[in-house]
Amino acid sequence: MAWNEPGGNSNNQDPWGGRRGGGGGDRKGPPDLDEAFRKLQESLNGLFGGKKKRGSGSGGGAPKGGGFGLLGIGLAVLAAIWLYSAVYVVDEQEQAVVLRLGKYYETVGAGLHIYFPPIDRKYMENVTRERAYTKQGQMLTEDENIVEVPLTVQYRITNLRDFVLNVDQPEISLQHATESALRHVVGSTAMDQVLTEGREQMAVEIKERLQRFLDTYRTGITVTQVNVQSAAAPREVQEAFDDVIRAREDEQRSRNQAETYANGVVPEARGQAQRIIEDANGYRDEVVARAKGEADRFSKLLVEYRKAPDVTRERLYLDTMQEVYSNTSKVLVNGDKGQNLLYLPLDKMIEKSRSAPPSASSAPGSADAGAHAGADLQQQQRDVRTRESR
Known part of the structure; x- marks a missing residue:
């Protein structure tokens, strides 16, 4: 008879000859899927605190409360996923801004933190790294010449709240502000200054103006350095500009040579003038001192002359003759x-x-003549x- 007919042993055997009873007999054939699923549910219910209740039939129906076990599993999985996404780590170089229901809530620093999505949203950025932006374009100078001016802007985020909330795409705003500041400064500078020694001053002015723009927009960005690279003329007129630059360099070299010559001649002339002045002062002092000495000597001689006029007169005459004849x-x-x-x-x-x-002096007659003379x-x-x- 069939295995499921009345009066048969359908309670003990399955179509494949295996026993379904709880007696622990040998099982031959594939396992019962319902029983395996029931055992899995019971195990999960045991893990989550559920009670195992069997029906009155020997076949054993599905346990009551199985739907609640599946719901618990789903909730647990969702809780694990939520916890994994809610916990985050902020590095030493970073900061994070948390928004709750779209409104600013807090700014957190380095460490382990948690927020509550989807109620909360977080924005995390590196606030210590130096960032760079490069800009290049053709500008019109003050004297209506066109030049190409490349520059590099270095910046970093100093206020993450302003960077996140106040401006949409703040780095795009930085690029626009950089172009505006560059055009303003180049437009108020002559071409010669842009191409030669005026680049450093231009960089300072661009940095100041750009920072004012960013502070006005409240972007939370601080410009640390602006480097204006070597500007150049358009390719169409590059040769003419090169000639102008070479002529300017020649002018500067000639001027430096002239200043060097002047620095060598002027001090020498001043030294000679000072030497002449010192010689004149020395001569003046000498003449004055000699005159005073002669006056003193005459005064003393007058005293002696009054004592012995004849002797003094004779002495003066002899001294005068000796001085005249000696010269x-x-x-x-x-x-x-x-x-x-x-x-x-x-x-x-x-x-x-x-x-x-020598020949004449060596002759005997000439020697005698010289001796007699x-x-x-x-x-x-x-x-x-x-x-x-x-």
């Missing part, structure tokens, strides 16, 4: 009894004796001294 090379001899004056050109005689050639000269000098002494 002359000519001698005038007055002969006795009204004879004519004898002129002795001592300088010519001495010069002639010194300039005589020297003896005569010495005799005449002695005669002159004898007459003066008389």
Whole structure:
């Protein structure tokens, strides 16, 4: 008979010959899916505090409260997912802004934190990292020339609340503000300054103006550095601009050479002028001192002259003659009894004796003549001294 007909052993056997009773007999064939599912539910109910209740039939129906077990499992999974997404870690270099129901709630620093999505929303950013933005474009200068000015803006976030809440896409606003500040500064600067030494001053002015814009917008961004790179003219007129730059460099080099020459000549001229002034002052002091000395000497001599006029007069005459004759090379001899004056050109005689050639002086006759001339000269000098002494 069939396994499920009345009076059969349907309570003990299944179509595959296995026993379904609780006696622990041998099971041959595939397991019962309903029983396996029931055992899984019972295990889960036991984990979550549920009670196992069996029906009155030997077949065993599904336990009551199985739906609540599945609901508990789903809730547990949802709770785990929510907890995983609600707990977050903020690094040392970061900050996080939490919004509750779309309104600012708090700003948190480094550490482990939790928030309550979907009621709360968080925005986390690195507030210590230096960020950079590069801009390049053609600008019109003050003297109506077109130049290409590349620059780099370095910035960081200093107020995360303003950065998140006050401006939509604050970095885009930074780019627009940078372009505005750059055009304003370049438009008020001459082309020569933009291409040469005016870049540093331009960078300072751009930074100040850009920071004012960002503070007005309350973006929470602080500009740390603005670097204006070497500007250049458009490609169409680059050669002409290069010629202008070379001419300006030549001008500056010539000016530096002229200043170097002036720095060398002017101090030298000033030194010479100062030396001449010092010489004049020394000469003046010397003349004044000599005049004072002569005046003092004359005053003392006058006192002695009043004491012995003849002796003093004779002494003055001898001193004067000695001073005059010591500086002359000519001698005038007055002969006795009204004879004519004898002129002795001592300088010519001495010069002639010194300039005589060696061959002539080596001859015997010339040597004797020179000796006689020297003896005569010495005799005449002695005669002159004898007459003066008389």
